Amino acid sequence: MRLLLASRNPGKLREFAGLLSGFALIPWPIEAPEIPEDGAFFRDNAGHKAAFARDWWRSHGSEPVDAVLADDSGLCVDALWGGPGVLSARFAAALSNDDKNRALLKMLPRDASRTARFVCVLALAPMQEDGLRFFEACVEGSLAMEPHGHKGFGYDPIFIPEGFDQTFGELPDEVKARLSHRARAARALREALATLATEP
Numbered sequence: 700m701r702l703l704l705a706s707r708n709p710g711k712l713r714e715f716a717g718l719l720s721g722f723a724l725i726p727w728p729i730e731a732p733e734i735p736e737d738g739a740f741f742r743d744n745a746g747h748k749a750a751f752a753r754d755w756w757r758s759h760g761s762e763p764v765d766a767v768l769a770d771d772s773g774l775c776v777d778a779l780w781g782g783p784g785v786l787s788a789r790f791a792a793a794l795s796n797d798d799k800n801r802a803l804l805k806m807l808p809r810d811a812s813r814t815a816r817f818v819c820v821l822a823l824a825p826m827q828e829d830g831l832r833f834f835e836a837c838v839e840g841s842l843a844m845e846p847h848g849h850k851g852f853g854y855d856p857i858f859i860p861e862g863f864d865q866t867f868g869e870l871p872d873e874v875k876a877r878l879s880h881r882a883r884a885a886r887a888l889r890e891a892l893a894t895l896a897t898e899p
């Protein structure tokens with residue numbers, strides 16, 4: 700199955716290459732337009748991105764694909780009323796990744812709860828129809844006192860998944876590939892696609 704990924708985020712693309720092994724993955728090409736991201740919820744954004752990319756590909760696509768896959772994801776911090784949430788990619792975007800992580804940690808009131816979760820919504824847009832299917836998952840955890848580790852991307856160096864005492868930036872890649880928000884959503888997607896493939 701050929702899947703067009705509606706993303707140019709290198710961190711996401713790297714993870715999908717492992718999570719969706721066995722699928723032919725085509726990244727959103729550099730000459731294609733920027734995909735708008737203006738929804739108030741992860742699900743809106745994921746759906747808009749998948750539908751936008753499908754429409755564009757139908758008239759401009761350079762090769763046949765079976766479906767478009769969009770990922771909208773982010774970090775939701777309880778003490779920040781769920782923020783940065785859907786704005787995760789845009790929060791302090793002018794700063795380096797490390798400074799951005801430190802800026803986020805500084806926003807936490809002293810003694811506030813440090814609980815947080817990564818959320819991922821995948822939207823699948825089959826080329827041969829106009830519907831969308833959604834796969835949503837999260838991973839619970841808490842925020843470190845300061846960034847640790849250089850693995851992964853984005854907020855990984857400040858996020859400690861529940862049951863561990865190191866951040867995703869420090870833990871072996873295999874741990875994130877097993878229990879992350881994206882890993883769980885991708886597993887649900889794989890299961891749904893396998894069921895479709897075996898239906899008469």
Ligand code: IMP
Pocket residue numbers: 708736770771772773774785787788817851852853854855879881
């Ligand atoms: P968007 O889905 O393109 O809006 O961007 C999601 C943003 O959330 C990324 O740019 C990261 O800052 C953050 N994010 C999403 N997933 C992860 C993850 O697995 N690790 C670290 N940061 C993430």
